[in-house]
Amino acid sequence: MFQTTIAREVSCSGVGLHTGVNVALLLKAALPDQGVRFIRTDIVGRDNVVPALAMNVATTQLGTNLCNTDGVSVATVEHLLAACAGAGIDNLTVELDGPEAPILDGSSSPFSRLLSLAGSDIQTVTRRVLKIVRPVEVRDGVKWVRLSPCSEARFRVEIDFKTRAIGRQSVDFTMTPGAFERDVAFARTFGFLETVEALRSRGLARGGSMDNAIVIDGDQVLNPAGLQCPDEFVRHKLLDVIGDLFLAGGPIEGFYEGFQPGHDLNNRLLRAIFSDPSTFVWRTATEGVASSRTS
Ligand SMILES: [Zn+2]
Numbered sequence: 001m002f003q004t005t006i007a008r009e010v011s012c013s014g015v016g017l018h019t020g021v022n023v024a025l026l027l028k029a030a031l032p033d034q035g036v037r038f039i040r041t042d043i044v045g046r047d048n049v050v051p052a053l054a055m056n057v058a059t060t061q062l063g064t065n066l067c068n069t070d071g072v073s074v075a076t077v078e079h080l081l082a083a084c085a086g087a088g089i090d091n092l093t094v095e096l097d098g099p100e101a102p103i104l105d106g107s108s109s110p111f112s113r114l115l116s117l118a119g120s121d122i123q124t125v126t127r128r129v130l131k132i133v134r135p136v137e138v139r140d141g142v143k144w145v146r147l148s149p150c151s152e153a154r155f156r157v158e159i160d161f162k163t164r165a166i167g168r169q170s171v172d173f174t175m176t177p178g179a180f181e182r183d184v185a186f187a188r189t190f191g192f193l194e195t196v197e198a199l200r201s202r203g204l205a206r207g208g209s210m211d212n213a214i215v216i217d218g219d220q221v222l223n224p225a226g227l228q229c230p231d232e233f234v235r236h237k238l239l240d241v242i243g244d245l246f247l248a249g250g251p252i253e254g255f256y257e258g259f260q261p262g263h264d265l266n267n268r269l270l271r272a273i274f275s276d277p278s279t280f281v282w283r284t285a286t287e288g289v290a291s292s293r294t295s
Helices: 078-087 109-118 179-183 193-201 232-248 263-274
Strands: 002-006 010-015 022-029 036-040 049-051 057-059 065-067 092-096 120-126 128-132 136-140 143-148 153-160 168-174 190-192 214-217 252-259 280-284
Touching: 002 022, 010 109, 022 109, 049 065, 078 109, 078 179, 078 232, 109 179, 136 263, 143 263, 153 232, 168 179, 168 232, 190 193, 190 232, 193 214, 232 252, 232 263
Parallel strands: 036 092, 128 252, 153 252, 190 214
Antiparallel strands: 002 120, 010 022, 022 092, 036 049, 057 065, 128 280, 136 143, 143 252, 153 168
């Protein structure tokens, strides 16, 4: 019902998946209606605040990367944002001293634990919810994503990979308190050995290792400890969807379906919604429709 921030500051540090740069992260409470904002403390002389909003998504190669109008960017924000969505956080200041959020173990669990340690502070302002009132769909070849009207925050994600390590997997999920932390947060990002090598040669994936990603070679999972569950891959795709949709600027009331979804399609879906005011209304959590306000 009410907007929520964290009760006390918490911090962590680790390398960025793509930059390989060690970054310290400090999570602080934020005022109502402020949303989630990243602050690059290593940047001086430019606007170092990067709001976590769909319109600030600059690139979606290998992760969701934000950039403000002054060219200040923060990469790979989706796993932290998914944890915020799961914990029901509306307002948060994320200070970091480098260009990319730490990858930690490649999942959202470390961020979820951090938010749990921080505790929640329920604020006095009512939460606003993005209610989908007409279906919106975005396609790219065989890949597609869609949001349609629904009284809950529901998700259905399906993936289909040639490798027998993954194959065809699907997951159904409804966002309720505790569900994200139990069923989704643990799922780690994954990559293919040949892609990792190609990325390395382009100066990317510098922080990547089997400590923070599931690595697949042919039909084999290379990580000695294997998977945490057979459908860990599709659960990670769901985790990414939840992080990407958090950039709407408020929880979404609707049914998300995706076949082979990715950061690009998820962002295009939000932009398609915001570009057509007939597809959504902002409503306050306690009552009817609030004044329409674009994100
Ligand atoms: Zn991911």
